[in-house]
Amino acid sequence: MKHALSFVAVSATLASTTSAFAQTEIEFWHAFTGRLGDLVAEQVETFNNSQSDYVVTASHKGNYSETLNAGIAAFRAGEQPEILMVFEIGTGTMMAAKGAIVPVYQLMEDAGADFDPDAFIGSVKGYYTTTDGKMLSMPFNSSTPVLWVNRDALEAAGIDPDVDLTTWQKVGDVLSQLKAAGSTCPLTTAWQSWVHIENLSAYHNVPFATQENGFAGLDTELVINGPVQVQHIQAMGDWAKDGKFIYTGRRNEGGANFRAGECALFTESSAGYAGIKSEAQFAFDVRPLPYWDGTEGAPQNTIIGGASLWVMAGHSPEEYEATAAFLNFLSSPEIQAKWHQDTGYLPITKAAGELTREQGFYDANPGTDIAVIQMTTKEPTPNSKGIRLGSFDQIRTIIDEELEGVWAGDKSAQEALDSAAERGNVLLRRFEQANR
Amino acid sequence: MEKRVTFRGIWLPILLVLPQIVITAVFFFYPAGKAIWQSLFIPDPFGLSMQYVGLGNFEYLLTDPYYRGAFATTAIFSGLVTLVSMGCALFLAVLADRLIKGSGTYRTLLIWPYAVAPAVAGVLWLFMFNTRVGVVTWYLGQLGYDWNHVLNPHEAMGLVVIASSWGRVSYNFLFFLAGLQAIPRSVVEAAAIDGARFWTRFRTIVFPLLSPTTFFLLVVNIVYAFFETFGVIHTITSGGPQQATTILVYKVYSDGFVGQDLGSSAAQSVILLILVSILTVIQFRYIERRVHY
Numbered sequence: 224m225k226h227a228l229s230f231v232a233v234s235a236t237l238a239s240t241t242s243a244f245a246q247t248e249i250e251f252w253h254a255f256t257g258r259l260g261d262l263v264a265e266q267v268e269t270f271n272n273s274q275s276d277y278v279v280t281a282s283h284k285g286n287y288s289e290t291l292n293a294g295i296a297a298f299r300a301g302e303q304p305e306i307l308m309v310f311e312i313g314t315g316t317m318m319a320a321k322g323a324i325v326p327v328y329q330l331m332e333d334a335g336a337d338f339d340p341d342a343f344i345g346s347v348k349g350y351y352t353t354t355d356g357k358m359l360s361m362p363f364n365s366s367t368p369v370l371w372v373n374r375d376a377l378e379a380a381g382i383d384p385d386v387d388l389t390t391w392q393k394v395g396d397v398l399s400q401l402k403a404a405g406s407t408c409p410l411t412t413a414w415q416s417w418v419h420i421e422n423l424s425a426y427h428n429v430p431f432a433t434q435e436n437g438f439a440g441l442d443t444e445l446v447i448n449g450p451v452q453v454q455h456i457q458a459m460g461d462w463a464k465d466g467k468f469i470y471t472g473r474r475n476e477g478g479a480n481f482r483a484g485e486c487a488l489f490t491e492s493s494a495g496y497a498g499i500k501s502e503a504q505f506a507f508d509v510r511p512l513p514y515w516d517g518t519e520g521a522p523q524n525t526i527i528g529g530a531s532l533w534v535m536a537g538h539s540p541e542e543y544e545a546t547a548a549f550l551n552f553l554s555s556p557e558i559q560a561k562w563h564q565d566t567g568y569l570p571i572t573k574a575a576g577e578l579t580r581e582q583g584f585y586d587a588n589p590g591t592d593i594a595v596i597q598m599t600t601k602e603p604t605p606n607s608k609g610i611r612l613g614s615f616d617q618i619r620t621i622i623d624e625e626l627e628g629v630w631a632g633d634k635s636a637q638e639a640l641d642s643a644a645e646r647g648n649v650l651l652r653r654f655e656q657a658n659r
Numbered sequence: 660m661e662k663r664v665t666f667r668g669i670w671l672p673i674l675l676v677l678p679q680i681v682i683t684a685v686f687f688f689y690p691a692g693k694a695i696w697q698s699l700f701i702p703d704p705f706g707l708s709m710q711y712v713g714l715g716n717f718e719y720l721l722t723d724p725y726y727r728g729a730f731a732t733t734a735i736f737s738g739l740v741t742l743v744s745m746g747c748a749l750f751l752a753v754l755a756d757r758l759i760k761g762s763g764t765y766r767t768l769l770i771w772p773y774a775v776a777p778a779v780a781g782v783l784w785l786f787m788f789n790t791r792v793g794v795v796t797w798y799l800g801q802l803g804y805d806w807n808h809v810l811n812p813h814e815a816m817g818l819v820v821i822a823s824s825w826g827r828v829s830y831n832f833l834f835f836l837a838g839l840q841a842i843p844r845s846v847v848e849a850a851a852i853d854g855a856r857f858w859t860r861f862r863t864i865v866f867p868l869l870s871p872t873t874f875f876l877l878v879v880n881i882v883y884a885f886f887e888t889f890g891v892i893h894t895i896t897s898g899g900p901q902q903a904t905t906i907l908v909y910k911v912y913s914d915g916f917v918g919q920d921l922g923s924s925a926a927q928s929v930i931l932l933i934l935v936s937i938l939t940v941i942q943f944r945y946i947e948r949r950v951h952y
Contacts, residue, residue, distance in 0.1 A: 299706045617918040627899060654920075657922070
C-alpha cells in the first residue's frame with residue numbers, strides 16, 4: 224500500500240515536471256503579506272490558469288526594503304527574478320541601474336506586445352516614466368493620501384460632522400474646537416514625510432527638489448525649505464505643542480488610534496480603506512487632503528505612494544515574452560478594477576476606473592473615489608508628477624528625524640527643514656557620484 | 660618540572676587546529692578583508708561599477724557631525740546596557756546563591772528571557788511601552804507621568820537599554836551564579852566567624868574572587884551592546900527620535916541596506932572593527948591587571 228502511494232506520488236511529480244517543461248517559467252518577487260499577499264497569489268493563479276504557455280511563480284521576500292535588497296543581492300549573484308516589486312521611493316535607485324533592468328517600454332516593444340502607456344492614469348504613469356515619455360516600470364499598487372474623518376468624534380465635540388475640511392485653515396478651527404471639547408487626539412498622521420512634505424509640495428505646486436523633482440537629472444537638490452513647506456510644518460508644530468496634533472511614529476502607527484476611535488482626524492493613504500472599514504466601530508468619511516487657502520495653484524494634484532514592477536536584465540527572450548504577457552494581464556481593466564475595489568489602491572488605468580464606476584462600486588462605497596478625483600482633476604505639472612531621488616529611503620528618514628525635532632519643540636520649522644535639505648543634499652551628491 | 664606534550668610530526672598539529680583556522684578565515688578574515696577593500700570604493704548598488712576614492716569614505720564619515728554623534732550615543736548605550744545587565748544579574752545571582760529551597764525553579768525562570776530573540780524582545784517591550792495603548796504607559800499615566808518615547812530622546816534611550824539588557828541578564832546571571840558557587844565556603848565562613856557582615860564579606864572577599872567572571876562578562880557584554888543590539892533598536896525606535904538611539908552598528912545597516920551606500924557602510928564596519936580591537940586591548944592591558952585568578 225505504502226509502495227503504491229509513493230509510486231503515485233513519484234509519477235505525479237514526473238508528470239508535473241514534464242508538463243511544466245514545455246512552459247516558460249518566470250519569477251515574481253513581491254513584498255505583500257496577509258490579505259494583500261493572498262490577492263496577489265490569486266492574480267498569479269488566475270494568470271497561470273488562463274493560458275498554458277507561461278507559469279509565474281510569486282515569492283514573498285519581506286517588506287519593501289527587504290524585497291529591494293533581495294533583488295539587488297540576487298542580481299549580484301546572477302540569480303535575479305524576472306519581475307521585482309520596488310516601492311516608489313526606490314525608483315531613483317532602479318532607474319540609475321541601467322545595466323540591471325529592462326525598461327518596460329523596451330520589453331513591450333521587443334515582445335511585440337500590444338501596450339499603450341496612455342491607458343494609465345497620468346499621475347500614476349508620470350511617476351515611472353522618463354521626461355521624454357518612456358515607461359520604465361509597470362505601475363502596480365498606487366495610493367495617495369486623503370483625510371479620514373471620524374464623524375462620531377466630531378459630533379461628540381458638538382461639531383457638524385459635515386463641516387467643511389477642504390483647507391488647513393478650516394481644519395485648524397475644527398482642531399481647536401475638538402481640543403476645547405476634550406479630545407485627546409484631534410489629529411494624527413501616518414507617513415509624515417510622504418503626506419506633509421512630499422504631497423504637500425505637489426499639492427501646492429511647489430518643487431520638492433530641483434531638476435523637476437529629480438526627473439531631469441541626478442544633479443538635483445532638495446528645496447523642501449521653501450515658504451509653503453515651512454508654513455505648514457510650523458502650523459503642525461504649533462498644533463503638536465497645543466496637543467491638537469498627536470505624533471505616534473514614523474510609519475502608520477497612528478492607524479491603530481484612529482481605528483480605535485481615539486483620533487478624530489487622520490491623514491493616511493487611501494489604501495487604509497480596507498483596514499478602517501473592517502475595524503472602525505464608528506461612522507467615518509473620506510475627504511480630500513486639505514490645502515492652504517491662498518497658495519497659488521493649490522490644490523494641484525497629489526502624488527502616489529506604493530510600488531511598481533521592474534523587469535530585471537539577464538534573461539532569455541522567451542522569458543521576457545512571458546513577462547510581457549503577465550504584465551499586460553495585470554494591467555487589464557478587470558484585474559485592476561478588482562484590485563482597486565478589494566484594496567483601496569487606485570485603479571491605475573482609466574478603463575479600470577470606468578469599469579469600477581459602471582459596476583456601481585462608488586455608489587455603494589461613498590468616498591472611495593475621492594483619491595481618484597484628487598489625483599486626476601488636474602494634469603500633473605513638473606512639481607506634481609512625482610519625485611525621483613537616489614537614497615530616497617534615507618532622505619525620508621532624515622526628514623522624519625528633523626520633523627520629530629519640530630514636534631518635540633526642539634527646532635523651528637525653518638531650522639528643521641533647512642537642516643533636512645542640507646543633510647539630504649549630501650546623500651544626493653553621494654548617489655550622483657556612485658552612478659556617474 | 661613542567662610537563663609538556665610534544666608532537667613528533669608537524670602535520671598532526673596542523674590538522675588539529677585546521678578547523679579553527681578555516682572557520683576564522685571564512686567567517687572573519689575573508690569578510691573583514693573584503694570590507695577593508697570595499698571601504699576604498701564608492702560602488703553602485705548593483706555592482707555594475709566602482710570608483711576608487713582612497714580614504715574618501717572615511718573622510719566623508721568623520722566630517723559628518725551626525726556620524727561623530729553616533730560615537731557618543733554608542734558609548735552611552737553600551738555603557739548603560741553593560742551596567743544594567745551585569746548589575747541586575749549580579750544582584751539576582753547573589754540572592755539565588757543564598758536560596759535553600761526552590762533554587763532550581765528560580766534559576767530556570769531567570770534563564771528563560773535568554774531564549775527570546777532580540778527582535779522579539781524589542782516587540783514585547785514596545786507593546787508594553789506603546790505611547791497610546793501600552794500597559795506600562797497607562798500605569799505611568801495614572802501616576803501622572805506622560806511617557807512618550809517617540810518624541811523624548813531620553814525615554815527612547817531608556818527603553819532600548821532596558822529591552823537590550825533584559826535578555827542579557829539571564830546570560831550574565833548564569834555566569835555569576837557559577838562564579839559564586841565556585842567560591843570556597845570555608846573562606847566566607849571564616850570571615851563570618853571573624854565578625855564580617857554580609858556587605859563586608861561581599862566587598863572584600865566575594866567580589867574580588869568573582870573578578871575573573873566579571874571581567875569576562877564585561878568584555879562579552881560590551882561586544883554584545885556594540886553588535887547584537889541591532890534587532891532591538893530596529894524594532895523599537897529605528898534609531899529615533901531624531902538620532903537619539905542611532906548607534907554605530909545601526910548606522911552600518913541603514914547606510915548599507917536602506918541607503919544602498921555600500922562604500923560608506925564598509926568604511927563604517929572597518930571603523931567599528933578598529934574601535935572594538937582598541938577596546939579589547941585596553942580591557943586586557945589595564946583592567947585584567949586588577950583581576951585575581
